Amino acid sequence: MKKYNVAILGATGAVGQEFLKLIEERNFPFNELKLLASERSAGKVIHFMGKDYIVEAAKPESFKDVQIALFAGGSTSKALAPAAVKHGAVVIDNSSAFRMDPEVPLVVPEVNPEAIRQHKGIIANPNCSTIIMVMALKPIYNAVKIKRIVVSTYQAVSGAGKEAIDELTNQVTALLADRPVEANILPGASLPKHYQIAFNLLPQIDVFVDDDYTKEEMKMVHETHKILNDYTIGITATTVRVPVYRSHAESVNIELDGPLSPKEAKQLLAGFPGVIVQDDPAEMVYPMPLYTSDKNEVFVGRIRADKTVPHGLNMWVVGDQIRKGAALNAVQIAEYMAEHNLI
Structure with a gap:
């Protein structure tokens, strides 16, 4: 070659x-x-x-x-x-x-x-969270048109760089030693206020833009439309920073234009390149950031029907945002x- x-x-x-x-x-x-x-x-x-x-x-x-x-x-x-x-x-x-x-x-x-x-x-x-989500959406989208997506992310601190990783470590160490906690990086080093991430969640990633959504949330909306070349899909996102070192997780709720059972969705996902289905509730098998870090694939589990709409599905999607993301x-x-x- x-x-x-x-x-x-x-x-x-x-x-x-x-x-x-x-x-x-x-x-x-x-x-x-x-x-x-x-x-x-x-x-x-x-x-x-x-x-x-x-x-x-x-x-x-x-x-x-x-x-x-x-x-x-x-x-x-x-x-x-x-x-x-x-x-x-x-x-x-x-x-x-x-x-x-x-x-x-x-x-x-x-x-x-x-x-x-x-x-x-x-x-x-694309943005790391968008990549991880569209990997799980695409095999379903190929089978049945998607009308609406509601996504909430649980994003690791490494998405904010090495300084954010160090800050989480330093804060945990300080708390366990009963020392004062310093917060200088998250939710963003350039932002006017910073909050503790250790044992906490921060519902802000990047700056706020139109209608009180963050830039990160709107990236997921606009980029998904462009990648799928379908601007008719309704998409709303909430992005959250969590005290995890590596690998982002996402709760993805989709409303489809027609019927697709959870079993059929699992089969479609399992046959898609770069996706691994980990879904066995009886055995407590589902994707977790700890075990998807340093992996190339996107992992999907908790696939189940959303019975509040005619054709709805819920999925739990996890992927290493530094690798595939x-x-x-x-x-x-x-x-x-x-x-x-x-x-």
Whole structure:
């Protein structure tokens, strides 16, 4: 197979590090590898596959001779993605900068791979919560049209970065030692107020926007519409940060246009690539964040009828938001492009 020159922007962060793990695990066909980050991280040495790589400060000229640029996300995407494209790279971007741009495909490879072929140099990775949800929706959507979705998320602190992980650890340690708790990060480092996450839930992820919904909630609405290419679905979301280190969980209620039994839904989900059904109430088998972390698949359980509407289903959906919700999804897009000679 042809090999590609690959650049990773944000190589020192959680998603960037996951990119490296996946490239090695999945034997991605790379020739040269360039690791990029902010000026603050420039000069760090990362040992990868028997070789030391020096992290470079990301600049527009960093993407010369690069064919695939994996962007881990962040504020630099808007400035550097066009520069990378100008140098001939295809950018797969994990930030929100281009997701709703009508010229940029928003892709989950198992759900809408055909959109990859429409790219003009940039392909957007959806929000982690959206990816996890649409993986469970798509096999059902293929069988019966979905009229309405009500989703509540239970999102791990790692979705807010390493600082949020450290804050949860520090707060738990302080509480157990009967010391004062400090809160400086959640629900968002840039927000004017911060709350304790240890032994608590925070019903705010990102800033509030129209009608008192948060930006994270509206991402799930708009991105799901775009990925499924169906703007008729009614979608409402409530996103919550929970004191879990890794792997997001979601309670998903769907109203269908026609009949579909829980048994049929389980069969559809079990046959869909990238989805594992864990659903045996008698044996107390269902997905949990603790056991889905570091896994590539999305896990679905608690599949049951919602008898308050003519054709309703409830599902409990759990997935590692750093893997399938971010890095793996981007690497899968790159793999699809390599396999179909689209680079």
